[in-house]
Amino acid sequence: MEAxxxxxxxxxxxxxxxxxxxxxxxxxxxxQYEKMDVRGTGVFNFEIEGVExxxxxxxxxxxxxxxxxxxxxKNIQAFPFVPTAYLQxxxxxxxxxxxxxxxxxxxxxxxxIKLVEKHNLPSTYxxxxxxxxxxxxxxxxxxxLGKYVYMTLQELCAMAKGSLPQSVQCKCYQYIK
Numbered sequence: 001m002e003a004x005x006x007x008x009x010x011x012x013x014x015x016x017x018x019x020x021x022x023x024x025x026x027x028x029x030x031x032q033y034e035k036m037d038v039r040g041t042g043v044f045n046f047e048i049e050g051v052e053x054x055x056x057x058x059x060x061x062x063x064x065x066x067x068x069x070x071x072x073x074k075n076i077q078a079f080p081f082v083p084t085a086y087l088q089x090x091x092x093x094x095x096x097x098x099x100x101x102x103x104x105x106x107x108x109x110x111x112x113i114k115l116v117e118k119h120n121l122p123s124t125y126x127x128x129x130x131x132x133x134x135x136x137x138x139x140x141x142x143x144x145l146g147k148y149v150y151m152t153l154q155e156l157c158a159m160a161k162g163s164l165p166q167s168v169q170c171k172c173y174q175y176i177k
Contacts, residue, residue: 011092011099016110018087019131021057023110026080026133029062030113036078041066046080059086063132066150067174072118073132075141081132084117097129104131114139 029048046060064078065071073079084100092099097119104117114136119129149171151159158165 011103012108014089015087015100015103015108015115018089019082019115019133020110022060022080022082023113023133025051025056025060026113027111027135029080030135030138033078038064038078040064057082057086059083072121073116073134073139076132076134076138079132079134081118081130084129084131087131100129100131109136112136 025046025048028051029046032049035049041064044062044064046056046062048056059082060080061082062078062080063072068075068077071077071079084097087100089096089100101117101119104115108115112135113133116132116134116139117129118132120127149168151168151171155165155168159168
């Protein structure tokens with residue numbers, strides 16, 4: 001006989017109330033996603049046009065990877081996230097990190113934004129636990145996003161003159177199925 005685990009719904013409520021201010025700002029970020037000016041890969045401070053820094057909740061950051069394959073979240077090349085320490089949740093039997101992992105793994109969605117928990121990733125924010133926020137339609141693959149392809153200055157200049165260098169074609173082969 002398999003044991004049934006009963007989680008206390010108070011933990012879902014606790015995470016939802018703590019992350020709600022983040023979700024509201026993140027929704028605006030996703031609305032402006034196509035206009036985003038990507039200048040590199042890595043972890044960056046969260047910035048959004050039309051929202052002042054003081055209105056951005058503490059700890060909110062953006063992760064951008066060179067390809068969707070290298071992303072901590074499958075097929076999502078850029079996403080906002082918050083390290084869970086910024087949520088200031090304490091007093092959880094069994095540990096806060098385990099509780100957040102369990103609740104998010106069950107599938108926590110707030111205002112059509114899916115919360116995805118990740119931890120111990122060497123490429124993101126000191127290997128700590130974080131919650132990424134991705135619209136359900138994008139996470140489930142029903143809405144396709146563009147791809148970021150690194151171009152050298154020479155490649156960009158050649159394309160501006162109407163020539164497509166072989167190196168650019170090679171970079172794009174990976175997206176042909």
